Amino acid sequence: MQLYNTLSAEERAVLIDEAGKQRLTLSFYAYARIEDPKKFRDDLFLAWNPLDVLGRIYVAHEGINAQLSLPADHFYEFRDTLEAYDFMQGIRLNVAVEQDDHSFLKLTIKVRDKIVADGLNDDTFDVTNKGIHLKASEFNDMLNDPDTILVDMRNHYESEIGHFVGAIKPDVDTFRESLPIIEEQIAEHKQDKKLLMYCTGGIRCEKASAYFKHKGFENVYQLEGGIIEYTRQVKAENLESKFIGKNFVFDQRLGERITDDIVSNCHQCGKPCDTHTNCANEACHLLFLQCEECAEAMHGCCSVACADIVQLPEAEQKELRRGIQKGNMIFKKGRPENLTARESLEILEPRSKSQEPRPKLRKSYLGKGVHYFPKAGIGQFLIVEGELKVGDEILISGPTTGEEILTVGELFVKDNPTNPAQVNDLVSFKLPFRIRLSDTLYKVLR
Known part of the structure; x- marks a missing residue:
């Protein structure tokens, strides 16, 4: 079995x-x-x-x-x-x-001992005595109330790339850290303010709302279904999204875009960026924010030391990793003050010491990956800027895909042949590899 x-x-x-x-x-x-x-x-x-x-x-x-x-x-x-x-x-x-x-x-x-680790050891705490759930429209209305305190119950690396405007965002690595910090910060408002909380899908708020009720807070509310359900209701009911940026998710995607706002910066060069990645050095695998330029210059790594390691032959890399327990690093999220690479970018060797560094490719942004149809071998993209024509040379780039350059064949929009594909078109064309939602589409300029 x-x-x-x-x-x-x-x-x-x-x-x-x-x-x-x-x-x-x-x-x-x-x-x-x-x-x-x-x-x-x-x-x-x-x-x-x-x-x-x-x-x-x-x-x-x-x-x-x-x-x-x-x-x-x-x-x-x-x-x-x-x-x-x-x-x-x-x-x-x-x-x-x-x-x-x-x-x-x-x-x-x-x-597990608990489905959400909270660090609590209190037999009198009833996790089912939760706060009042609010739908998206009710949540938006309460945000307009000056007597509302809005708290993000997620960790720093989640709120960093997207959040509700005006929320208290604790600078914490874990949920258990946030409870005493928030309690101390708002301790004076147990009776006179409405405590409103949100998280990704609702599970942390459910426990947090019960915790704050247990601690004597009288007016406790939470966003029903978290950011995920809020986004669905906002779209279905044509509401204003008070959430800006990306919603961090704990799967291969590492994030799903809610609005076009980019509210965070590359941890290495400081330019606007909300793309999380894991360090390419498997003995490190640190999670951090990295823009495309730094990913190319640093070979997908968080530091010069890691970038040097990933250029070694695979056998040498495995030998260096031998005996290293990397779990703590994988879940230790990077912070920008620790990863600045401005002074390091120029000292790195090319990825392959047998090759000359590739000249910087001139390109213009076209759009982003939307879907891939495995049986047909077709990728679908949303055109955000410019236009795409049959015969154009394109670059498809992403954390998993890497960089793939090819020439576009026949283009389709709504299953009909088209040329060119223009802004807001969902355009499809054949590809010899799968694309992902994190992939970006560029036109190569020669």
Whole structure:
């Protein structure tokens, strides 16, 4: 009886492409009393593995927290597996703002002490005594109330790339750090202010709202479904988005764009940038913000030391990594004051010491990746600036894709041949490789 993932991420990616099925990325949570989390965990794996569910799921005595993807045509079968449990009947499923078939590449279900680590050891704390949930329109209205205190319950690397205007954004690495900091900061307003909180999908706010009620705050509210559900309601009801920038997500995408605002800066050169990446040195793998120019100059690394390592032969890199436990670094998020590279960019060697450095490519921005159709081998892009013509030389660039240069063949808009493709067109054309939502489309200027 298989109870654990047996395929590598690379093997799973190939199977996803070969299947050619569109996948849904979604998340959900539920606080409940689970008597036997280990049995619950195993039952979920046995139910979900045959449905090709992939993701990162935590279960504990206090409930379940799940971020996952599954083939769209298995959605109703999957929902039935949830409805089998009383505490998940009618549960809200937060569908991702942006979809990527490769958002998750393994099914990992882990038993934890808590589904949200809070550092609390208080038997009198009732996590189910939560605050009042607000829909997007109600949330916007409350933001206009001068007696409202708005708090971002996420970590610094999340709020850095996107947030609600006017929110208190604690400079913390973990949720457990934020609770005492926020409590001290707003301690004088337990009765006279409305405490309004938000997070990615609602799970942290649910616990935080119960915590602040436990601490004596009388008017506690939270954004229902978090930023993900807020964005869906804003689009469906044509509301003004009070959230600006990107929403950080804990999967391969690392972020989904909510508005065109770029509210953060490259941690190395300081230019506007909201693209998270992991250091290319596998013995480091630090998460930080890096613009395209610094990614090229630093070879995708966070430091000169790491950039030197990734240019070594693979056998030497493996030897240097031997015995290093990198987990702490992977989850230690970079900060700009530690990663400035302005003085380091010029001293790096070319990526391959057997080749001359490639001259800087002249290019103009066209748009961004929207979708890839594996069976047809077709990529779809949204044209944001300029126009794209048959015969144009283009560059497709992204953290996973790297840099691919090719000449455009036939162009299609709404399944009809077109030439040229213009601003706001969703244009499709054949590609010999898959694209991702993080990919950017440029026209090469010779």
